[in-house]
Amino acid sequence: SNTARVAGRHFLQIPGPTPVPDRILRAMDMPVLDHRGPEFQKLGRRVLENVKTVFKTRAPVIIYPASGTGAWEAGLSNCLSPGDKVLMYETGHFATLWRNMAVKLALDPVFIGSDWRQGADPEAIGAALAEDKAHAIKAVCVVHNETSTGCVSPIAKVRKAIDQANHPALLLVDTISSLASIDYRHDEWGVDVTVAGSQKGLMLPPGLSFNAVSDKALAAAKASRSPKLFWSWEEMLPANRAGYFPYTPATNLLYGLDAAIDMLHEEGLENVFARHDRHAAATRAAVEAWGLEVLCRVPEHYSSSLTAVLVPDGHDADAFRARALEAFDISLGTGLTKLAGKVFRIGHLGDTNDLTILGALAGVEMGLELAGIPHKKGGVAAAMAHFTAAARSALPRA
Ligand code: PLP
Numbered sequence: 001s002n003t004a005r006v007a008g009r010h011f012l013q014i015p016g017p018t019p020v021p022d023r024i025l026r027a028m029d030m031p032v033l034d035h036r037g038p039e040f041q042k043l044g045r046r047v048l049e050n051v052k053t054v055f056k057t058r059a060p061v062i063i064y065p066a067s068g069t070g071a072w073e074a075g076l077s078n079c080l081s082p083g084d085k086v087l088m089y090e091t092g093h094f095a096t097l098w099r100n101m102a103v104k105l106a107l108d109p110v111f112i113g114s115d116w117r118q119g120a121d122p123e124a125i126g127a128a129l130a131e132d133k134a135h136a137i138k139a140v141c142v143v144h145n146e147t148s149t150g151c152v153s154p155i156a157k158v159r160k161a162i163d164q165a166n167h168p169a170l171l172l173v174d175t176i177s178s179l180a181s182i183d184y185r186h187d188e189w190g191v192d193v194t195v196a197g198s199q200k201g202l203m204l205p206p207g208l209s210f211n212a213v214s215d216k217a218l219a220a221a222k223a224s225r226s227p228k229l230f231w232s233w234e235e236m237l238p239a240n241r242a243g244y245f246p247y248t249p250a251t252n253l254l255y256g257l258d259a260a261i262d263m264l265h266e267e268g269l270e271n272v273f274a275r276h277d278r279h280a281a282a283t284r285a286a287v288e289a290w291g292l293e294v295l296c297r298v299p300e301h302y303s304s305s306l307t308a309v310l311v312p313d314g315h316d317a318d319a320f321r322a323r324a325l326e327a328f329d330i331s332l333g334t335g336l337t338k339l340a341g342k343v344f345r346i347g348h349l350g351d352t353n354d355l356t357i358l359g360a361l362a363g364v365e366m367g368l369e370l371a372g373i374p375h376k377k378g379g380v381a382a383a384m385a386h387f388t389a390a391a392r393s394a395l396p397r398a
Contacts, residue, residue, distance in 0.1 A: 008329070010329050010330075010331065011329060011330035011356075011360055012347075013347045013348070013360040013363075014331050014332065014333040014345070014347045015150075015177055015200070015305055015306035015333050015345055015347035015349060016147065016176075016177055016197075016199050016200035016347065017199035017200070017205065018199065018200055018201075018203060018347065018350025019203075019350060019351055019352070020205055020351070021263065021351045023259055023263065024204060024256045024259050025256075027255045027256050027258065027259035028252045028253065028256040030252060030255055032252065035244070035245065035248055036244065040243075040251065041242070043251075043254055043255065044240070044244055044245070044254070045243035046258060047257050047258050047261070048060075048063065048240055050258070050261045051063070051210070051257065052212070053261070053269075054179060054180055054202070054261060054269070055179065055184070055194055055196070055212040056185040056186055056188065057186035057187045057194075057212050059186065059187065059212055059213055059214050059215070060213050060218075060233075060237060061210055061213075062074070062211045062237070062240070063245075063249070063254070064208065064209045064210070064211075064230075064231070065207065065208065065249055065250035066209050067206055067207070067209060068174075068176040068195065068197035068199075068209045069097075069101075069209075070209050070231065071195045071196065071197065071209035072098055072195055073101060073231055074195075074228075074231035075141075075172050075193040075195050076101065076102055076139075076141075076226075077224070077226040077227075077228045078193075078211070078213075078220075078221045078224060078226070078232065078233045079139065079172075079192070079193065080105075080138055080139060080220075080224060080226060081224050081225040082105070082106035082107070082225065082226060083106065083108060084138040085107075085108045085109075085110060085132075085136045085137045085138060086102055086109050086110070086138060086140070086141055087109075087110050087112070087125065087139070087140045087169065088102065088112070088140075088141045088142075089114065089120040089121075089124075089142050089143075089153070090112060090114045090116075091114060091116070091118075091146035091149065091151060091153060092116045092143070092148035092149040092151070092336075092339075093146075093147075093148035093336040093339070094143050094146060094147055095141075095142075095146060095174075098141060098143065102141075106226075112124050112125065116148070116149050116295075116338065117295055117297045118151050118296065118297060118298040118301050119153035119301040120142045122154060122158045122160065122161040123161065125140060125158055125161050125162070126161030126164055126165050129165035129167040129169065132167065135167065135168055135169075138220075139169050139171070139172050139192075140158065140162060140169050140170070140171050140172070141172045141173075141174075142155065142158055142171075142173055143174040144173050144178045145175070145177045145178035145182055145305050145306075147176070147177040147305070147306065147345075148308070148335075148339060149295055149296060149308055149339070150302070150303040150306045150308040151295075151298070151302075151303060152178070152301050152303050153301070154301075155184070155189050155191065156185075156188075158171065159190045159191070163190075170193065170220060171189075172191075172192060172193040173193070173195065174195045175195065176195060176197040176200060177200045177201070177303075177305050177306070177349065178201065178305060179194075179197075179200070179201050179202065179210075180201030180260075180269070180272060181200065181201035181272070181273070181276045181304060181305045182276060182303070182304050182305060183270075183273045186212045186214075190214075191212070192213070192214040192216050192217040192220075193213055193217050194210070195210070195211060196209065196212075197209045198256075200350060201272075201305070201350060202257065202260050202264075203260050203263070203351045204257060205253065205256070207250050208253050208254075208257060213233060273304070275352075275353075276304035276305065276348065276349060277304045278354070278386075278387070279348040279354070279357045280303065280348055282354070282361075282382075282383040282386040283346055283348055284307060285379075285382040285383055285385070286364070286365070286379030286380060286382050287309050287379065289376060289377075289378040289379040290375040290376055290379045291374075292309050292310065292311070292312075292375060293309070293310040294308070294309060294310075295308035295310055295343050296308065304348075304349075305347070305348065305349040306346060306348060307345065307346045307348065308333075308335075308339070308343045308344070309343060309344055310342060310343055311342065311343070311344065311373055312373065312374055315371075315372075315374070317335050317341050317344040318334060318335070318341055318344075320344060320367055320368065320371035320373055321334060323367055323370045323371040324363055324364065324366070324367030324371070328363040328366060328367065330363035330364075332346060332347075332364065333345030333346070333347055346360060346361075358383055358384060361379055361380050362380050365379050
């Protein structure tokens with residue numbers, strides 16, 4: 001090929017997939033195992049047990065050789081039946097895709113509309129449940145971190161709203177772009193199905209996805225009439241109890257998952273979350289200095305995984321992204337469906353540090369200039385000031 005080599009590391013600053021650390025790449029660089037043999041069983045048992053710590057649960061976590069969309073389908077098809085009403089919340093593009101899937105699976109979604117600039121409103125969910133005296137609604141489905149908008153939904157408050165309405169609906173939560181980046185507690189928040197994926201906070205390549213499953217969800221699964229086999233928890237769980245899978249698992253990705261779990265605990269999950277909070281705050285400081293607007297308009301809902309930035313009217317966010325990629329080898333997230341051309345998204349999740357974020361923000365600041373997007377200078381300097389202050393306050397006092 002006559003494509004010129006680009007030196008150094010590509011800046012993969014989309015909100016997932018995220019850069020895979022060398023340690024994880026090396027962990028996966030192994031001969032493929034007999035997935036029915038004793039060596040695999042040790043790996044299977046270890047990851048199936050240890051992955052629970054990342055979800056903060058003691059419940060089973062099912063691992064699919066599939067992208068996140070598969071785990072969405074698994075969640076809906078295991079514990080619901082055709083015709084079931086499900087209450088879903090329109091946080092953005094991904095919540096809309098999940099709703100569309102519910103329609104295809106012959107469920108009957110009730111979609112609470114919103115403006116794609118905030119997380120789910122627990123009061124609106126509580127009100128819809130309080131009206132449902134007959135308990136026709138079988139599940140509430142919420143996206144924890146809406147990757148298309150950079151808004152987080154307050155899951156603990158959603159739980160409280162369900163309880164206050166005294167409603168028996170299951171709670172299904174999509175944590176595909178929040179797990180291992182933003183604090184999340186499957187057990188404490190009484191979540192029935194947590195949906196997750198490998199390619200974001202877990203720092204793995206795409207290809208694994210997850211369902212953490214409560215006792216209540218397992219009981220609901222017994223009554224489900226939705227056809228399924230690949231996604232069936234009832235096929236999966238007996239095999240998992242022995243450390244195996246009912247079909248061929250993604251063996252080498254599981255080696256990577258084993259390493260990723262170790263890395264998250266070596267850093268400490270709370271430190272991982274604090275690091276993401278810091279990177280998000282520095283990014284927002286840069287956006288403010290540029291004089292641009294963060295899409296999320298509710299500060300308590302700001303995402304620590306990504307920041308979506310509005311470009312001024314009459315300017316094209318995708319033309320800017322293309323220019324930044326061409327000039328500086330940086331990939332930024334595109335605006336999805338109704339946000340196309342209007343926003344770009346800066347991913348700051350996964351295996352990143354302060355200097356990586358500064359490099360990314362420098363790429364954005366220079367790209368804005370090259371693309372002729374009106375802005376002020378000083379975004380990178382504002383982020384540097386944030387990091388310097390954070391580092392100073394983190395030092396032990398003399
Ligand atoms: N849900 C959310 C919040 C996502 O961010 C994504 C992908 O980015 C998905 C669902 C779909 O996952 P996948 O593309 O891995 O199938």
